Amino acid sequence: MTIATAEHIINAGFDEHRAEQFAERMVDMLNAGCTALMISIGHRTGLFDTLAAMAPATSEEIASRAGLNERYVREWLGAMTVSDIIRHTPETATYQLPSEHAISLSRTSPADNIAVFAQYIPLLGAVEDQIVHCFRHGGGVPYESFHRFHEVMAEDSGQSVVAALDTHILPLVPGLTDRLEQGIRVLDVGCGRGKALNCLAGLYPASRFVGYDFSREAVDYARREASEQGHHNATFQVRDAATLGEGNERGTFDLITTFDAIHDQKDPLAVLRGIRAALADDGVYLAQDIKGSSHHHGDRDHPIGPMLYTVSCMHCMTVSLAQGGEGLGAMWGKERALDYFSKAGFGTVEVNELAHDFQNYWYVCRP
Ligand SMILES: C[S@@+](CC[C@H](N)C(=O)[O-])C[C@H]1O[C@@H](n2cnc3c(N)ncnc32)[C@H](O)[C@@H]1O
Structure with a gap:
């Protein structure tokens, strides 16, 4: 990551390593913020609940079970895969919500569902x-x-x-x-x-x-x-x-x-x-x-x-x-x-x- 280093900052004892670490943390925050939006959507559409009750399944099977549009579901599954929330197996083109993750994201766990709180971000x-x-x-x-x-x-x-x-x-x-x-x-x-x-x-x-x-x-x-x-x-x-x-x-x-x-x-x-x-x-x-x-x-x-x-x-x-x-x-x-x-x-x-x-x-x- 490139860091802009204005002369007056360097003179003030600029720590390049700290600046890079901070910039990485900011990028992590952007990713987390976007993931939170998608978690809210997963909660509202019932996708986490659907996945919690399914064996590994394709995007068509998941969309059909949830009663949702497959194209949107597939893109959402992409976001969940790169956020390491859902496990994707490319060979079978299937997706699975690990049970350890379902506890924090689905209505199967009515007192510990963190997806509920993700809704505050779009709200x-x-x-x-x-x-x-x-x-x-x-x-x-x-x-x-x-x-x-x-x-x-x-x-x-x-x-x-x-x-x-x-x-x-x-x-x-x-x-x-x-x-x-x-x-x-x-x-x-x-x-x-x-x-x-x-x-x-x-x-x-x-x-x-x-x-x-x-x-x-x-x-x-x-x-x-x-x-x-x-x-x-x-x-x-x-x-x-x-x-x-x-x-x-x-x-x-x-x-x-x-x-x-x-x-x-x-x-x-x-x-x-x-x-x-x-x-x-x-x-x-x-x-x-x-x-x-x-x-x-x-x-x-x-x-x-x-x-x-x-x-x-x-x-x-x-x-x-x-x-x-x-x-x-x-x-x-x-x-x-x-x-x-x-x-x-x-x-x-x-x-x-x-x-x-x-x-x-x-x-x-x-x-
Ligand atoms: C943060 S919410 C909590 C709602 C509820 N107690 C709960 O835990 O789900 C605060 C509530 O207080 C209500 N409220 C705020 N000011 C009020 C007022 N002056 N008189 C009556 N209700 C008020 C709001 O409409 C809202 O429902």
Whole structure:
């Protein structure tokens, strides 16, 4: 690789070897970015699932089984072959997804499917023009501009939250499952498509569950699923979380949850104060939020730091700024989160980490 060496750079102690290594790393990133796009397509078209269930097969056989256009499938198989994701045997013109790879890429593994997260890359890329405009002029990109956001988010939290609710998340609060079995009042703020709440409503029929979200599309979906699954104890409302805890809603709920729903608020502290006000005096607030430090240097070893800062800049921060909000962003970090919980009036806050989940902190907050 040729490196441009301007005189002033050489004079500053230019290390040619380091420059070449860095350039190679940049090329690797281009390849990885393009591969991520193709992984997203493989997920959405069901190609990984098709391949996971097939013996080595030709592009015609794979396209036919998946119900897709062979020419596109063949080109995609090429991209997967050169990315070392799919094994290609030229002698038989066949392709195979090794089972060790299928675990990370197909729906056969509902809690570990990394292909789900690859969808964020095209989802964010679709608003790049608007984000560039914001870099120049300020402001933000509103929630409505993110085509497929609620669909992808529900798949994401379906893995990180719903799949672990009963086994790992509820046990973070001692005695909570007993109370849920006896019957308590539960609110999920920023419930999105309502997957977590509908799951809880099915597990604990004696408790009553309410979900608030300001997206009509998400709430309609949650209501539809509650009805299809027969959860008469779950209701969903189109509601701005900024109005929480007012009037006769004070002290109403025994358990309030937010799953990834504070840092992108217009006014996160006001929402936290509303949650505190809506919580009964012996209630618990369980908050899942992105794991991170409140300082960039503290996140240098974060296993998915680049992804989280990108999602923060191109979604979480900008949707808040679009409302004239604080623009806190996903990487607000533990130190700032603890400060906000305290300012909102929570007396004790425990910070938990779950072994299966390197993306989140689980805060247990009590009045
Ligand atoms: C990152 S998503 C998380 C969704 C869901 N909790 C999950 O884990 O799948 C944040 C959610 O908060 C909702 N939201 C953001 N600001 C809100 C507000 N002020 N009032 C109500 N909902 C809000 C968004 O519509 C979105 O569904």
